[in-house]
Amino acid sequence: MDILFPITPTHYLALSAILFGIGTAGVLSRKNIFVSLMSLELMLNAVNLSFITFARIHGDLTGQVIVLFVVAVAAAEACVGLAIVIALFRLKENVNVDLFNELKD
Amino acid sequence: MxxxxxxxxxxxxxxxxxxxxxxxxxxxxxxxxxxxxxxxxxxxxxxxxxxxxxxxxxxxxxxxxxxxxxxxxxxxxxxxxxxxxxxxxxxxxxxxxxxxxxxxxxxxxxxxxxxxxxxxxxxxxxxxxxxxxxxxxxxxxxxxxxxxxxxxxxxxxxxxxxxxxxxxxxxxxxxxxxxxxxxxxxxxxxxxxxxxxxxxxxxxxxxxxxxxxxxxxxxxxxxxxxxxxxxxxxxxxxxxxxxxxxxxxxxxxxxxxxxxxxxxxxxxxxxxxxxxxxxxALQPTWIGLFAVLAVLSIILGNLEALPQRNIKRLMAYSSIAQAGYISAGFLAGGQLGLTAVLFYLFVYLFANMSVFLAIAIVNGKTGTDQIEDYAGIWKRSPLIGVVLLVGLLSLAGVPPFAGFSGKWYLFGAAISKGYTWIALVGMIFSVVSLYYYLQVARQALVSEPKDPSPIEMNWVERAVLVISVVFIVTLGFWPTPVMQMAQTAASSLFN
The missing domain is CATH 1.20.58 (Methane Monooxygenase Hydroxylase; Chain G, domain 1)
Known part of the structure; x- marks a missing residue:
């Protein structure tokens, strides 16, 4: 009796694609800048998942090493992002993307 | 080791x-x-x-x-x-x-x-x-x-x-x-x-x-x-x-x-x-994508630049259009196309950088980036007037400046691979771009200054501006040395 059907790499890839889609939708639609940054992290982690899956399929360690690099880069990105959010919050007292309208045509 | x-x-x-x-x-x-x-x-x-x-x-x-x-x-x-x-x-x-x-x-x-x-x-x-x-x-x-x-x-x-x-x-x-x-x-x-x-x-x-x-x-x-x-x-x-x-x-x-x-x-x-x-399996896909992106960039960049009043914003739209021109050479590819891309990037470096140095110098004096405040810059600092004229005309691709020979190679490469329509769009919109580039040059050279006080700069800045102008003009007449370098560089990709 196979209640838990075998989970294949394809399932992981599908999960990664779904997560990536959720992240993309989040970045493009949310107004709160923190949620946007979180969605960005979600996108990067979806990419990590697919790298790991491919590393598993190929039996190759490169894919796993890449993930470490991506995590490091994502940390740097989040760090810079939050620093800019703090600077903006000091000036605007708000973190809503729609209020950043200093620059426009 | x-x-x-x-x-x-x-x-x-x-x-x-x-x-x-x-x-x-x-x-x-x-x-x-x-x-x-x-x-x-x-x-x-x-x-x-x-x-x-x-x-x-x-x-x-x-x-x-x-x-x-x-x-x-x-x-x-x-x-x-x-x-x-x-x-x-x-x-x-x-x-x-x-x-x-x-x-x-x-x-x-x-x-x-x-x-x-x-x-x-x-x-x-x-x-x-x-x-x-x-x-x-x-x-x-x-x-x-x-x-x-x-x-x-x-x-x-x-x-x-x-x-x-x-x-x-x-x-x-x-x-x-x-x-x-x-x-x-x-x-x-x-x-x-x-x-x-x-x-x-x-x-x-x-x-x-x-x-x-x-x-x-x-x-x-x-x-x-x-x-x-x-x-x-x-x-x-x-x-x-x-x-x-x-x-x-x-x-x-x-x-x-x-x-x-x-x-x-x-x-x-x-x-x-x-x-x-x-x-x-893939080349037709991405070349097609690039063709669309290049043409869109040339059209949108140039059209949206037309109504701009802020010079940095204008340069932003101009740089979108320039990226479009360069992509035309890039998608043509091969020795010819990549040489053209490299040469154009080199020319673009001097034209864009000298214009931005001029913008920084003017902003340091007047504190504004509005194009209307460039009125009569020529009377306040002749060198900045010349830089704006030469740099912007080179970006527009007017002969005899380097931008012209650069675009010549880019569009030539595109035509040689059968992308005549991209080259045509590029040429037509280069003419459109003349309008907004000359708008700045007209303010700088023709209008009367509101505040006639001279704009001073130090000798390094003056030297860099003069060298850039000399480069832009010489590369227009005599592109051979840089072209040879670009050719060597492009051929190193294929062997």
Whole structure:
């Protein structure tokens, strides 16, 4: 009796694609800048998942090493992002993307 | 053994950046930090010299034989992940010259907008240049990704650098959100490339894909890579961040983004697509995509530039259009197209940088970037008037300036591969672009100044402006030496 059907790499890839889609939708639609940054992290982690899956399929360690690099880069990105959010919050007292309208045509 | 010649310029840049940060500790908060500026300039000049030496050795024409310990072999490092061939060296030359000019612009900018964080600014510029420089010799997608992120994460910081200024912060935030988003797209594409081929080395990806038939997932990966990188070089329709970021960022940063960042983006494009993805299954897809992006950028960039009143915003739209022209040469590819791309980037460097230096000097005096305040600049400083005229006409591609020969080669390459329609669109919209470029020149040269007080500049700035103008004019009449360099560089990709 196979209640838990075998989970294949394809399932992981599908999960990664779904997560990536959720992240993309989040970045493009949310107004709160923190949620946007979180969605960005979600996108990067979806990419990590697919790298790991491919590393598993190929039996190759490169894919796993890449993930470490991506995590490091994502940390740097989040760090810079939050620093800019703090600077903006000091000036605007708000973190809503729609209020950043200093620059426009 | 690691052949450190492969990344000698980066060692200079990073070394100078760390020295600047260390020396900063010994300064009182309100001194002018002359030593730091000197260290930064020495770092970039050192990088340029080591690059020149390496380039001379590879082509067998180095006058100083002592520096050619390796003869004419192309230096590689880290198991072939970095390879500084003539193509990388040419891109590095453009990036380093742009960095040098950015430093010069930033010294002028900080005289007018004092900040406590000059050392940090200089250091981040140097780190960012080091990232761009590594990117040009990366032979492997993860090296390429990390180098690209070193460049762009530093750029986010630079764009948001004036932290008391709302528009600078907003520019940084917008750049970060869209830049990180595009990096994620790029990386997702990379993960599928890795999945299909099992390798991250660009040349091996090309070999593995050569026998592959086209599949929807592979096409999707390529589309994502094109989209992710098109953000970085601001090709329409991925250009919406460009005007805001260019307007809000400090002027030196705008100059850096418009030249160094774009050049690095094209370096990534050339390696990734003409080495890795130049396979029968994929080539029609991405060439088609690029054709659409190039034409859209040329049309949208030029049309949206027409009503602009702020010169930095105008230059942003102009740079979108320029990216479109360069893409026309890029998609033609081959020896001819890539030579044209390299030559045009070199010309674009001088035209854009001299115009941005002029903008920074004018802004330092008048405190505004509005085009109407450029009225009668010619009477206040004849040199700035000449620079604006020559630089902008060169960007528009008017003979006899270098921009004309550059566009000639780009469109010639496009026509030779059968993309006549792209070349036609490019030519028609070059004429449209004359309108807004001449609008600025007309203000500068014809109108009467509201405030006739002269605009002063120091001898370095004057020398740089004069040299840029001389370069733009000479390259228009006599492009041969730079063309030969570009040809050598382009051919190094194919052997």
């Amino acid at each position: 690691i052949q450190y010649q492969a990344f000698l310029p980066e060692i200079w840049l990073v070394g100078a950046a760390f020295l600047v940060l260390i020396f900063e500790l010994f300064y009182k908060s309100n001194s002018d930090r002359g030593l730091l500026k000197a260290v930064a300039v020495v770092g970039v000049v050192g990088a340029l010299l080591s690059l020149g030496c390496e380039l001379g050795c590879v082509s067998g024409g180095c006058p100083v034989q002592a520096c050619c310990s390796m003869g004419t072999t192309v230096p590689t490092a880290f198991g072939g992940f970095l390879k500084t061939d003539a193509l990388a060296a040419f891109f590095k030359l453009i990036i380093l010259l742009a960095t040098l000019l950015t430093l010069l612009i930033s010294f002028r900018y900080f005289k007018a907008n004092p900040t406590f964080y000059v050392a940090e600014f200089i250091a981040i510029i140097l780190f960012s240049a080091a990232g761009a420089s590594v990117l040009t010799s990366a032979q492997e997608i993860i090296t390429l990704y990390v180098a690209l992120e070193t460049l762009t994460i530093s750029s986010y910081l630079l764009a948001a650098f004036m932290k008391k200024d709302k528009s600078s912060n907003e520019a940084g935030m917008k750049y970060l959100l869209l830049g990180a988003f595009s990096s994620a797209l790029l990386l997702f594409g990379f993960s599928y490339l890795y999945g299909f081929t099992g390798t991250t080395v660009i040349a091996d990806i090309g070999k593995a894909l050569a026998t592959q038939v086209s599949s929807p997932l592979l096409t999707l990966a390529v589309i994502m890579i094109v989209a992710g990188l098109a953000f970085k070089i601001s090709l329409a329709p991925f250009h919406m961040w460009t005007p805001d970021v260019y307007e809000g960022s400090p002027t030196p940063v705008t100059a850096f983004l418009s030249v160094a960042s774009k050049t690095a983006g094209f370096a990534a494009f050339v390696r990734l697509f003409w080495v890795g993805l130049s396979v029968p």
